[in-house]
Amino acid sequence: MPTSLTRPPFDPELEAVLTVLADQMPPTITPEMIPLLREGSAVAVDPGEMLEEAGIDRRDVTIPGHNGGEIVISVLKPKGHSGTGPGIYHTHGGGMIMGDRWVGIGQIIPWITACQAVAVTVEYRLAPEFPDPYPVEDCFAGLVWTAENAAELGIDPCRLIIAGASAGGGLAAGTALLARDRKGPALAGQVLIYPMLDDRDATASCAQIDGVGVWDRTSNVTGWSALLGERVGTDDVSIYAAPARATDLSGLPPAFIDCGSAEVFRDEDVAYASALWRAGVQAELHVWPGGFHGFDMMAPHTAIAQSMTAARDAWVTRALAL
């Protein structure tokens, strides 16, 4: 009994991965699942071994966050790093509701080592306990700290980029908008990896990815509702919380955007790239056919994940070499 699909099919190799991951990965996340998912994440991500293997030193610093609170950032440097070089400011993913500053760190470690870059990754506070504007303002505070301490960190302020995946991609875009509107810090590029940009739940891709794949429509509503509370979907949402709402993207740094064709964020990510081009901003966009959300992290061995990673790494290498 063949079933007709109302969405692009998953890449066959990714479909195979999905069948194996099915029992540990619910496509749909509802608010009551948040505590349990956070518990799981605490044990899942231990950066020590990865950093050691890559030859990266780590230093944790507590800095002031938004509205008087404290947040922790980690400075990551290749062992033996000297002088000033490129910098990467990283905002992690997790749907605005979970994860820590190590989520997705595997995506930027190769940039640190290949470009002799210094990275700063920020532990912004999470919704719903810390709703908007805490996450994006914490991210901005970390960026300001990074720029102010650039000389001591060994970062050339003209070669600092911002990067994040999923919710971290949305926060990176929002932080870049804040940096534009507050006249600094300057950013040389924004790497928006399948970014979460739009709270309005109105795209075709939101409707298509419902109960399937990874981070489906309901999960997305869960994340946005935690961040925005009753403001979700109303006129009372800032462009920094939901960058898809920005009507003027002029003056932003060059952008790299990628996503899968079978994920909730597809249409808002493509629209953001189009809006950047419309505003005269340089942008590179990749929509990987049959990709579910985060497939490069979950299925790094697949052919399509290797292509995605190679294209992204190449852009970053060019951006940081400038």
Place this chain on the structure above:
Amino acid sequence: MQELVGRLTALDHEASEALKVVSYFDALIAGNVDLETIVRGAAALSGVPCGLRHGDTLIRVSPAGCRLGGTADGDWPAIDVVDGDVAWIERAGAPHANDAMVLERFALAVAISRARRRIAPEDSVHTLISPERTPDERAAAAARLTLSSRVRAVATAATAPRTLHGPSTVVATPHGVLRATIVTADSGDAPPETGWGTWGTRAELPESWDAALFARRLARTSGETVDAEHFGVLGTAARALDGTEHADARALASLDSRTLSVARALVESESIRAASLALGLHHSTVQSRHESLIAELGYDPRHPRGRARFMLADLLQRLSAGDAG
């Protein structure tokens, strides 16, 4: 969301994760992927490099999915696939719990992939059993196969020996990867767990294949071959209700297997006495089992209407049991 799932890494080397291995390769077969993707799957699942030798061509892939060079000489666990192709897992030391299963499904996937590429691009059998193809396409496919006017489709395991006479192909179905054979007579020995479709014209082959899949799923629960022809309208009804939940089917699913076989004997036998004989139980024992069944089910499975009710409910619970297994 990496934190939700970690990532697909090698299977737990102590726990048997046969189901994951099977579903991974089934999905690759359904997706009609190339050989390198199959090797990559084996390497990702086993956590060590895997390889495939095909004539002079060597495909070796690391667990991270990178193509490897080298000749990979070594005394690795290996399987001869077909036509001199060899598939292997480069496991040094003691084998892990899933190695044998990974190697078996790896080799099967390679065999199916190679078989498909030998078939003409236009797979006539597949065209004939696919409801979405046009009547013209199906008439052309039937002509290519020079089929007679009375045919039916048969579903067997993709791995089963090809003992049936007739054109066949391997297809991905919601119930696994199966071989579809079109037969014009009941000739050849059916392998175990064969599902026979309904007889009909060439135009009715999609319906026959649907019935064959139904029979195959029943066959999986009994271990015997099942002929959809024997079920008539009951089979049609069961397929229409497939996937729905009904209290009657749930009631049967909750019975223990002994009680269920007593119930089936009661329904299928002419009399309580005949049922007792078939079960090897005393008449009065069966009599009292019958009474408690009536109480438990809320109807008499020996009453004419109760029989129909029982049989349909039994088919439905067997279909869902077949899927679960």
